[in-house]
Amino acid sequence: MSPETAAAGSAATTDPATTDPATTDPATTDPATTDPATADPAGSDRARTRARAARNRSHLVHGSRVLLLVAVLGLWEWLARAGAVDPFHFSMPSRIWEQIRTWAVDGTAQGTLWEQIWYTLYEALLGWIIGVVAGVVLGIALGRIRFLADVLGPYIKVLNALPRIVLAPIFLIWFGLGPASKVASAVVLVFFPVFFNAFQGAREVDRNLVANSRILGARDRQVTFQVVIPSATSWIFTSLHVSFGFALIGAIVGEYIGATKGLGLLVAASQGTFNSAGVYAAMAILAVVALLAEGLLTFLEKRLFRWKPAEAGSDR
Secondary structure, eight states: OOHHHHHHHHHHHTOGGGSOGGGSOHHHHOGGGSOHHHHOHHHHHHHHHHHHHHHHHHHHHHHHHHHHHHHHHHHHHHHHHHTSSOHHHHOOHHHHHHHHHHHHHHOBTTBOHHHHHHHHHHHHHHHHHHHHHHHHHHHHHHHHOHHHHHHHHHHHHHHHHSOGGGHHHHHHHHHOSSHHHHHHHHHHHHHHHHHHHHHHHHHTSOHHHHHHHHHTTOOHHHHIIIIIHHHHHHHHHHHHHHHHHHHHHHHHHHHHHSOSSSHHHHHHHHHHTTOHHHHHHHHHHHHHHHHHHHHHHHHHHHHHTTTSOOOTTOOO
16 A cells, blocks of 8 residues: 555544544533633632632631620629729629529510510511601602702701601600600601612612613603612612611610600619619610611622622621
8 A cells, every 4th residue: 555545544534524423522522511620720729719718707707706795795894893883883794694684584564575675676667667668769759850859858958957866755745655656756767868878879870771761762660660779779778777776766765755665665664773784784685686687687688789799808
């Protein structure tokens, strides 16, 4: 056989056109099946390093928080037992814990501790929901309708300038000792921060989005519900974190002035008997409730805004 004939035969046997696709292993030839970790080991290592660093930072932050709390409580207890601070006026952590345990086991003069917590939480939640809904609706409306903003703007600014907490006695006269007066106090405290954030969020909507939606034939109602409100949602959620604390304040102040049940009444009763441990115990319970509510809001915000990139250094 001549060299030319052998070369031609070799080329024929290795021609890609004659190769049988069924005999080709796709796992070794298809780039789409290549493992990303194998294809880019450096990128995989960087991702693992960032994840490990984020976990370490989270553990450091939470550990530091716990240590700070333990240090403050321990110093407070030591100063009270050493006589550096007056335990009668400032109490001490051990007495506060004993007061909470007594309320939880034996109840209070107004009923069980859990009943007082639920009563206050019910007033705060109801006032918070009403205040949020009213603030969002009016804020979006004034942000979208310039005429309404021009007419109602001065009145809202005047009402916002009033010390709203002094309205609690007026609500007590209007609605009595029941939960309605506390709900009203919570509403007026919640409304304004939610309103101003919703108003600003409606004003900050990208004008190009609005113009494009109108070009596509969207009506005012469609623009409001499909463009403006989704764009203002992050502004509104920012106010929700602060407003729930305001709702608790409104309910507690209303109960402190006059009520038949609630944590605010426990504070007033403890103050009337010079029981500083009772005052601090009610404050500690309120702090736990507020932290749980904040954690729930943060969880919901993360679920709703998973599309947003995480802020650098954020650790909620």
